[in-house]
Amino acid sequence: MANSPAPLRVAVCGAGYLGRFHAQKYAALPGVELVAVIDTDPVRAGAVAAETGAPLACATVTEVPGRLDAASVVVPNGAHFGVTCALLERGAHVLLEKPVTGDVGQAAKLESLASARGLILQPGFLERFNPAVAFLKEHAPRPRFIESHRLGGFKARATDVDVVMDLMIHDIDIALYLVDAAVLEVRASGTSVLTQHVDIANARLEFAGGATANLTASRVSLKDMRKVRVFSDGGYVAADCATRENILVTRGPDGALPMTPVPQVVRHDASDPLLEEIRAFVAAARGDRPPSVPAAAGRAAIAVAQAVREAIVRQGRT
Numbered sequence: 001m002a003n004s005p006a007p008l009r010v011a012v013c014g015a016g017y018l019g020r021f022h023a024q025k026y027a028a029l030p031g032v033e034l035v036a037v038i039d040t041d042p043v044r045a046g047a048v049a050a051e052t053g054a055p056l057a058c059a060t061v062t063e064v065p066g067r068l069d070a071a072s073v074v075v076p077n078g079a080h081f082g083v084t085c086a087l088l089e090r091g092a093h094v095l096l097e098k099p100v101t102g103d104v105g106q107a108a109k110l111e112s113l114a115s116a117r118g119l120i121l122q123p124g125f126l127e128r129f130n131p132a133v134a135f136l137k138e139h140a141p142r143p144r145f146i147e148s149h150r151l152g153g154f155k156a157r158a159t160d161v162d163v164v165m166d167l168m169i170h171d172i173d174i175a176l177y178l179v180d181a182a183v184l185e186v187r188a189s190g191t192s193v194l195t196q197h198v199d200i201a202n203a204r205l206e207f208a209g210g211a212t213a214n215l216t217a218s219r220v221s222l223k224d225m226r227k228v229r230v231f232s233d234g235g236y237v238a239a240d241c242a243t244r245e246n247i248l249v250t251r252g253p254d255g256a257l258p259m260t261p262v263p264q265v266v267r268h269d270a271s272d273p274l275l276e277e278i279r280a281f282v283a284a285a286r287g288d289r290p291p292s293v294p295a296a297a298g299r300a301a302i303a304v305a306q307a308v309r310e311a312i313v314r315q316g317r318t
Contacts, residue, residue: 007033014074015039015048022072025278027052036064061086068092070285077161081106088113093120093285099165100298107299120284122291123298125173129276131268132239135246140230140237143178146213148228151221162197168217173301175213182208188311193220203308244268
């Protein structure tokens with residue numbers, strides 16, 4: 001009888017709001033051993049380790065003994081680069097929460113380091129694992145116009161970055177995922193409202209080939225919204241990322257648009273995008289499949305996000 005493969009030894013770096021969820025998912029997966037929860041706050045690290053059964057709570061990657069196969073990095077954005085470098089240099093595959101770093105140069109260095117060591121560096125673009133977004137990719141193969149609204153009420157966490165890096169980065173990635181073309185021009189405006197950073201922003205991305213994306217993100221809204229609408233030559237597809245529903249309107253069977261289009265509503269079964277993201281990462285770390293989100297996607301999104309921020313500064317609304 002063949003021996004079972006050794007469990008994948010993983011750690012979670014960051015025991016805050018989202019890091020706790022990462023630890024919970026790893027602890028529940030078969031064939032995975034959560035060996036450490038790492039956080040500079042010992043009380044927080046200890047609490048998440050105790051909850052998930054991790055044998056070690058510590059402050060740094062170097063304190064984890066033995067083999068470390070993979071890790072999630074869910075620390076504040078300013079610490080992403082240093083923590084990820086330490087993990088890659090140790091030989092661990094990394095699932096790196098968005099935004100991967102604060103600038104393109106750092107993102108490129110991480111990508112190069114992972115490639116040189118033959119390691120997975122998977123950006124944490126959670127919406128890629130949302131069935132409503134997967135439906136967009138399948139049913140809108142040639143987008144001409146994309147419109148997104150990602151709105152949320154103010155929360156004290158994640159205010160170390162602006163709304164472009166906090167929220168709009170998701171829709172930048174979705175637009176780049178749907179449109180297989182270079183971004184030629186970026187226009188944007190935004191302003192701060194409750195923090196020292198930009199809290200509400202709008203960006204217009206113009207792609208080679210003529211596609212356009214209009215993205216709006218706010219973290220100071222009175223209601224939540226996570227919607228993406230995609231218009232193409234053949235019809236219209238919308239995704240509600242919160243309810244995981246799609247609306248599809250296409251031409252009739254004879255190729256003509258009906259006088260009164262009848263939308264088709266598609267409701268997806270309940271799913272856990274974070275669990276699916278971590279399952280995909282674990283499978284890639286084991287060598288069972290390529291990473292679902294390549295490292296280059298993180299760098300590409302950062303490049304566009306930087307262009308959006310620079311456009312906002314040019315508008316003089318910081």
